[in-house]
Amino acid sequence: MPIPTDVLTQLEHQSIELPSWAFGNSGTRFKVFATPGTPRTIEEKIADAAQVNALTGLAPAVALHIPWDKVGDYTVLADYAGELGVKLGTVNSNTFQDDDYKFGSLTHSDPAIRSKAIDHMYECLEVMDATGSRDLKIWLADGTNYPGQGDIRARQDWLADSLSKVYDRLGDEQRLVLEYKFFEPAFYHTDVPDWGTSYVHCAALGEKALVCLDTGHHAPGTNIEFIVAQLLRLGKLGSFDFNSRFYADDDLIVGAADPFQLFRIMHEVIRGGGLDPANNVAFMLDQCHNVEGKIPGQIRSVLNVQEMTARALLVDTTALNAAQNSGDVLAANAVLMDAFYTDVRANLAEWRESRGLPADPTAAFAASGYQEKINVDRQGGQQAGWGA
Ligand code: PSV
Ligand code: MN
Ligand code: MN
Numbered sequence: 001m002p003i004p005t006d007v008l009t010q011l012e013h014q015s016i017e018l019p020s021w022a023f024g025n026s027g028t029r030f031k032v033f034a035t036p037g038t039p040r041t042i043e044e045k046i047a048d049a050a051q052v053n054a055l056t057g058l059a060p061a062v063a064l065h066i067p068w069d070k071v072g073d074y075t076v077l078a079d080y081a082g083e084l085g086v087k088l089g090t091v092n093s094n095t096f097q098d099d100d101y102k103f104g105s106l107t108h109s110d111p112a113i114r115s116k117a118i119d120h121m122y123e124c125l126e127v128m129d130a131t132g133s134r135d136l137k138i139w140l141a142d143g144t145n146y147p148g149q150g151d152i153r154a155r156q157d158w159l160a161d162s163l164s165k166v167y168d169r170l171g172d173e174q175r176l177v178l179e180y181k182f183f184e185p186a187f188y189h190t191d192v193p194d195w196g197t198s199y200v201h202c203a204a205l206g207e208k209a210l211v212c213l214d215t216g217h218h219a220p221g222t223n224i225e226f227i228v229a230q231l232l233r234l235g236k237l238g239s240f241d242f243n244s245r246f247y248a249d250d251d252l253i254v255g256a257a258d259p260f261q262l263f264r265i266m267h268e269v270i271r272g273g274g275l276d277p278a279n280n281v282a283f284m285l286d287q288c289h290n291v292e293g294k295i296p297g298q299i300r301s302v303l304n305v306q307e308m309t310a311r312a313l314l315v316d317t318t319a320l321n322a323a324q325n326s327g328d329v330l331a332a333n334a335v336l337m338d339a340f341y342t343d344v345r346a347n348l349a350e351w352r353e354s355r356g357l358p359a360d361p362t363a364a365f366a367a368s369g370y371q372e373k374i375n376v377d378r379q380g381g382q383q384a385g386w387g388a
Contacts, residue, residue, distance in 0.1 A: 003347040007313040010270075011351065013277050014309060016242075016302045017061040017089040017284040018052060020045045020069050023295070024384035026251075026288035035294060037374035038381020042069040043080060044374075048295050050084035051370055055361035057352065058302040061089035063284055064131070066124050068094065068385040074130035088131040090177070090239065090284060091124045094385075096141035096185070104142040106162035107155040107191045114162050121166040128174060135239060135282060136166070137212055139179040143186025143193075152189050159191055160201060167205045177238040177282070178202055179212035182219055184249055195227050199236055210238025214286055215254070215265070216245040225264040232272025232281075241286030242305060251288040253297055255304030262304065263340050266312035275309070288384055295371065299361050307344055314339040 023045040025038050039045040046062050053059040062081060071077050078088050095105035095117045103109070105117035124136050142159075144150040167176055180198040183190055192198055195211055202209035211231055215224060231237035244250065244257035255262040268274075274281040283305065289297035316335050323332035349359040358364035365371070 001342065001347075003310065003314070003344060003351070007310060008351055010275055010313055011306065011310060013275065014058060014306060015061065015283065016059050016305055017063050017282060018049045018059050018298055018302075019063045019065070019092075019284065019286055020049070021065055021384040022285060022287050022289060022298055023048045024382045026384035027290050032383055033290065034381065035289075037371055037378055038294070039374075040378055040381055042071060042077065044378065045069070046077075046081050046086065047084060048374075049298070050081075050086050051295055051365065051368075052298045052302065053086050055358055055364050056299060056302050056306075057355060057357050058306055059298070060085070061087050063090040063092060063137075064088060064127065064133075065092040065094060065385055066120075066127055074127050078131045088133055090135040090137050090282060091128050091131070091133050092137045092139070093121055093124045095120055096139075097385075101141070103144075103150070104155065104191070106138075106140060107142040107159045109151070109154070109158070114158060118162055118165050122169060125166075125169055125171075125174065129171065134173060134280075135175050135177050136170070137177050137179060137239070138163075138166075139181065139212070139214075140192055141185050143183075143188070143190035145186060145188050147188060149188065152191075155191050156197075160204060163201055163205055163209070167209055170208050174208065175238060175280075176202075176205065176209045177212040178209065179214055179217070179241065181214065181217040181249065195231065199231070199234070202236055202238075211236050212239045212241060213237065214241035214243070214249075215261075216241075216243045216249045216251060216286075220247075224261065225268040228265055228268040228274070229272060232268070232274050232279075237272075237274060237281055239282035239284055241284050242301070243285065243287045251286065253287060253289075253292075253301050253304065254285060255301070255308055259304065259308060260340060262308040263311055264336075266305075266309045267315055267336070267339075270309075270312050270315075271317075293371070296362055296365060299365060303348075303361065306348060310344040310348060311339050311342055314342050314344070 049062040108114050178198045180192045182193045198211045242254040244252045246257050273279050320335040353359050
């Protein structure tokens with residue numbers, strides 16, 4: 001079945017940001033398996049990300065994580081990325097690997113620790129000034145393990161105060177995206193556990209503060225597409241961290257565990273205008289490739305997002321509205337399922353070829369010899385960051 005031209009036009013705009021840490025070695029708390037060819041520096045991570053973009057045309061930006069990706073001169077790094085055909089994207093802050101943050105960072109009861117965490121955010125803003133990045137991502141590990149351990153209400157006030165100090169330093173074109181996560185590493189309470197809490201803080205801060213939705217950060221059974229619809233309605237969906245999960249924050253390849261969920265999310269993204277670049281929703285991956293190849297893993301991920309976007313664009317919205325409005329439950333459901341079950345892979349392969357890209361990016365990568373070359377060139381690659 002040919003894909004309608006307007007679907008292809010909308011796909012032209014799609015761009016998915018790759019996380020630098022996806023190219024490093026990662027694992028579980030049990031073992032980090034070393035993979036041949038793993039990047040040793042941020043420059044090598046960017047080079048790998050550029051391969052994904054060159055073969056798919058879908059991934060023109062790379063997100064940094066500070067301090068994992070620290071360099072002396074970020075302008076030079078941005079130029080280097082530009083030479084490889086990508087730009088530097090979201091800057092991810094890190095207030096979860098320092099002893100001082102054992103009991104919290106932006107929410108800590110000690111003003112000196114809060115101040116240290118705020119200074120780290122300022123450092124990230126300076127990186128953004130140099131790279132031209134738009135978004136500062138804040139994910140906090142802050143929380144408590146036992147009832148009574150912390151003042152869960154006062155911590156909200158401290159958080160609001162800390163965030164406002166960061167917000168006040170944002171440049172005109174810069175944004176703060178606040179990511180939520182329902183548990184882990186804290187198990188009793190987390191200071192930003194859900195979209196509502198993130199929304200409350202972002203709404204208080206102002207229009208440059210938006211919610212980051214990581215698809216792996218919800219309780220099982222949560223209707224994520226509803227959250228997407230609501231945040232787009234409110235104009236507060238800043239960015240996605242895409243991944244998939246079977247149990248908790250598994251960080252597996254997006255669309256691997258539940259392609260139907262990804263389809264439903266993309267359907268609401270499209271309905272809410274989130275695919276329109278003018279609405280500035282950032283689509284990022286937040287994944288770790290523990291046992292699979294990292295570059296092919298990222299290729300598969302962006303193709304999965306594109307595939308489910310194409311299927312979601314095929315939803316016959318006129319028929320869907322008619323069925324919804326006439327109370328025809330099964331017809332409405334069938335409209336969605338018809339689109340979901342449409343195999344668009346051959347169409348997308350053709351679409352790629354028409355743009356000078358390989359029909360099969362995975363095969364093209366395997367044939368390119370790039371992996372064999374980095375296996376030889378790079379010895380002693382880095383961990384993704386956690387535990388490094
Ligand atoms: C930890 O859960 C986490 O996976 C968050 O999702 C962040 O986005 C990511 O780490 C990188 O800091
Ligand atoms: Mn995330
Ligand atoms: Mn996570």
